[in-house]
Amino acid sequence: MTLRLKLTLLAASLACATAAHAGVIKESKDSIFKPTGKGWGELDLDSMSHPEKAATLKARRTSNLTYQGGPVMVAPTNNVYYIWYGSNWDTGNGPASKSVLTTLAQSIGGSPYFNINTTYYNGSNTHVSNSVKLAGSITNSGTLGTQLTDANIQTIVTNAISSGALPLDSNAVYFVMTDSATTATSGFCTQYCGWHTNTTVSGQNIKYAFVGNPETQCPSACGANTPSPNNTPGADAMASIFAHELEEAVTDPDGNAWYSLQSGMENGDKCAWTFGTTSLASNGAKYNVTLGGLKYLIQQNWTLLPSQACTMQYP
Known part of the structure; x- marks a missing residue:
C-alpha cells in the first residue's frame, strides 16, 4: 500500500x-x-x-x-484532503513545496496517468473514475511532536475531522503530509516512504495515508533527488509517494480488494521505483509527466488492461 x-x-x-x-x-x-x-x-x-x-x-x-471482493472507491469523484503537519511548511522552501504538491492533487485527476485506475472495478463491475478533487487542506504545526507513531498519525486525521477542521468524508483519502523535521517511528526511511490504511470515524469508513518528507532524513532511500524537477527535493519526492498511496487507496482502500495473493502487493507496490521513459528538465532533473504546468518524476502504476503491467498511461 x-x-x-x-x-x-x-x-x-x-x-x-x-x-x-x-x-x-x-x-x-x-x-x-x-x-x-x-x-x-x-x-x-x-x-x-x-x-x-x-x-x-x-x-x-x-x-x-x-x-478479492472488498470495496473499491468508485464514486464520480475521489476527494483528497491534505493535512500539512509540522512547522517547516511555512518557512524556507516550505511554501514552494506546498504549491508543488497542491498543483499535483489539483491536476492528477483527468490525466492519462490517473486513468490507469479506471481499469479497476468493484463487485458490481463499477469502475474507478478518472476524477480527483483537492477538497480541502489544513495546517497542523506539530501538535504531537516530530516522532509520530502510527497511532499518532491516525489521531491527527481523526482530530482534524472531529474538530470540524475537515469534513467527515467517506469518499476521500486524508493525507498527512509531514515536513522535513518530522518522522514516523514505525519505519519511515528504513521500511517505507509512505502508507495508507483506514479507520472508522462516527460510524463511517475513513481512508487516510502518511506521506513522509525525505529531503533531509533519507534522500537516497525515498527519492529526494538533486536537482529535482521543481527545485523542491522533498516535495518532488513526496509527489511520487502521494501518487502511489492515492492509487492504492482508491483501488484497495481496506486491503481486501485488488492485490496479489502471491505477495500481498497492491498496484503501486508492483511498480515502485519504475519510471518508464524520462526526459530532462532545463535544470538537469529527470521527469516523466507534466501536470498543471509542472514537471514531476512519478512512478508507474499497474494497469489491468490490456494486460497486467506497469505503465504511465491508459489507454
Missing part, C-alpha cells in the same frame, strides 16, 4: 514479517499473502487456517493482481 524503499529493503521486511508468524503457520511455496499497508505482504493466517478457503485462494494464487 505504499511507495517503498529499494527492493532489498522490501525483501528484508517481508522476511521479518513472515518470520514473525513462523511458529503458527510456516511460509511455503503455496502461502497466501495479504497487504500490510506498508509495502510488503504478510501471511493471510485467517484464510490459511480454513482449508476450503485456502484451497480456493491457492488455485487463484498469482503474481498478478486479482479481485
Whole structure:
C-alpha cells in the first residue's frame, strides 16, 4: 500500500514479517499473502487456517493482481484532503513545496496517468473514475511532536475531522503530509516512504495515508533527488509517494480488494521505483509527466488492461 524503499529493503521486511508468524503457520511455496499497508505482504493466517478457503485462494494464487471482493472507491469523484503537519511548511522552501504538491492533487485527476485506475472495478463491475478533487487542506504545526507513531498519525486525521477542521468524508483519502523535521517511528526511511490504511470515524469508513518528507532524513532511500524537477527535493519526492498511496487507496482502500495473493502487493507496490521513459528538465532533473504546468518524476502504476503491467498511461 505504499511507495517503498529499494527492493532489498522490501525483501528484508517481508522476511521479518513472515518470520514473525513462523511458529503458527510456516511460509511455503503455496502461502497466501495479504497487504500490510506498508509495502510488503504478510501471511493471510485467517484464510490459511480454513482449508476450503485456502484451497480456493491457492488455485487463484498469482503474481498478478486479482479481485478479492472488498470495496473499491468508485464514486464520480475521489476527494483528497491534505493535512500539512509540522512547522517547516511555512518557512524556507516550505511554501514552494506546498504549491508543488497542491498543483499535483489539483491536476492528477483527468490525466492519462490517473486513468490507469479506471481499469479497476468493484463487485458490481463499477469502475474507478478518472476524477480527483483537492477538497480541502489544513495546517497542523506539530501538535504531537516530530516522532509520530502510527497511532499518532491516525489521531491527527481523526482530530482534524472531529474538530470540524475537515469534513467527515467517506469518499476521500486524508493525507498527512509531514515536513522535513518530522518522522514516523514505525519505519519511515528504513521500511517505507509512505502508507495508507483506514479507520472508522462516527460510524463511517475513513481512508487516510502518511506521506513522509525525505529531503533531509533519507534522500537516497525515498527519492529526494538533486536537482529535482521543481527545485523542491522533498516535495518532488513526496509527489511520487502521494501518487502511489492515492492509487492504492482508491483501488484497495481496506486491503481486501485488488492485490496479489502471491505477495500481498497492491498496484503501486508492483511498480515502485519504475519510471518508464524520462526526459530532462532545463535544470538537469529527470521527469516523466507534466501536470498543471509542472514537471514531476512519478512512478508507474499497474494497469489491468490490456494486460497486467506497469505503465504511465491508459489507454
